[in-house]
Amino acid sequence: MGAAMRRIQAGSALSAFGLGFTVPYLYVYVAQVRDLGASTAGVVLAVFAMAALLVLPFSGRAIDRRGPVPVLLVASLLAALGAVGMGLAASVPAAIGAAALLGAGTAVMQPALATMIVWSSTPAGRTRSFAMQFFLQNLGLGVGGLIGGQLVDASRPDSFLLLFSIEAAMFLVLAGIVLTVRMPESAVLPAARPASGRGGGVRALFAHKAMVQLCVLGFVLFFACYGQFESGLAAYGTEAAGIDPSALGIALAANTAVIVVAQFLVLKFVERRKRTRVIAAVGLIWTVAWLFAGYAGLGHGSQTMATAAFVSTYALFGLGEAMLSPTVAPLVADLAPESMVGTYNSAFALVKQLALAVGPAVGGPMGAALHGPYILTFVLFSLGITFLAVRLGRQLTPVQNQPSLAARPSRVVAQHQPAKETAAA
Structure with a gap:
């Protein structure tokens, strides 16, 4: 892998590592730790999913017009805000708002990262690049979930704030890594750049x-x-x-x-x-x-x-x-x-x-x-x-x-x- 691809893969793995800290415990956190009830937890999970469905139809066009890097930066910042907000959420509106930010941000990350991988690879090497991303993301989710399980304590809301803070930090690390990536001119997709006004x-x-x-x-x-x-x-x-x-x-x-x-x-x-x-x-x-x-x-x-x-x-x-x-x-x-x-x-x-x-x-x-x-x-x-x-x-x-x-x-x-x-x- 070239330098750009290594950084893209590292950022992708770290963001998955952050998600692993909180995804398995989101329902328990909202319903029991914050004592907002099972119905509210269901609504929060539904909002998390619906936010993704709402933003994805627009994210592709933004990636093609602006490039994947600016879109990924915005998505990382939104996800980080959502993670911190979820860690502090003590009311139903706060939890729903945080879930919307977190769902929208994490949903846009994947197509933006995928586009960066495309720009940084050839068709022959792309197979291995996506295999590596899948491997690292699963490893990150698994390790994050394992460590998160050791840190979490349902009787201490502060322990969940720690988990969400680590998740937010990983999203900010992803944004920092992306800022250092110099996207190469692809020999295979030389025109895969933001195109203004083309069909x-x-x-x-x-x-x-x-x-x-x-x-x-x-x-x-x-x-x-x-x-x-x-x-x-x-x-x-x-x-x-x-x-x-x-x-x-x-x-x-x-x-x-x-x-x-x-x-x-x-x-x-x-x-x-x-x-x-x-x-x-x-x-x-x-x-x-x-x-x-x-x-x-x-x-x-x-x-x-x-x-x-x-x-x-x-x-x-x-x-x-x-x-x-x-x-x-x-x-x-x-x-x-x-x-x-x-x-x-x-x-x-x-x-x-x-x-x-x-x-x-x-x-x-x-x-x-x-x-x-x-x-x-x-x-x-x-x-x-x-x-x-x-x-x-x-x-x-x-x-x-x-x-x-x-x-x-x-x-x-x-x-x-x-x-x-x-x-x-």
């Missing part, structure tokens, strides 16, 4: 058939995995499988461990295959994961076997995540026209946020009460991932689908235009 926007994105299909695929991916982790799948495990709540922590730890161990082991495999075939394979792996979950809750084995099967479900999800991280995010960037990298990254982040909002709302009640239909539904969604991935492969150029085919830095990806623009030309 683009949402209309151009919707005219791009491959990107629309990728967004649909992305929604299914996030809905069938991340949208179930802490809602439907957890409810199903405790209600249908009788999993001890402590085993949920073991399952999540297994998921993280597989990601950390497998990320760079699968990287060479992923780099030499077509991206859509890798995504299709993930769909099959997750199908097996949901069948394991079905055995845990609907089988007639011992409690030990049910727990082992449930933990294996999370581990298989982790393997799929490790395969997706160097595949999906680089593909989004490689599909983007030169002046719309930020727009494409923000659009895909919005799709992810929608899936994370809808997933718990659908999966939670089903996982708790409709055990058989819940498993069947997500087995079908996982098979749908494979189907959609194969279909997407027909829309991609060979280099977009497998960047390793390019013997030298190529402008094929950078010059790709949505279908309508190409036809008009």
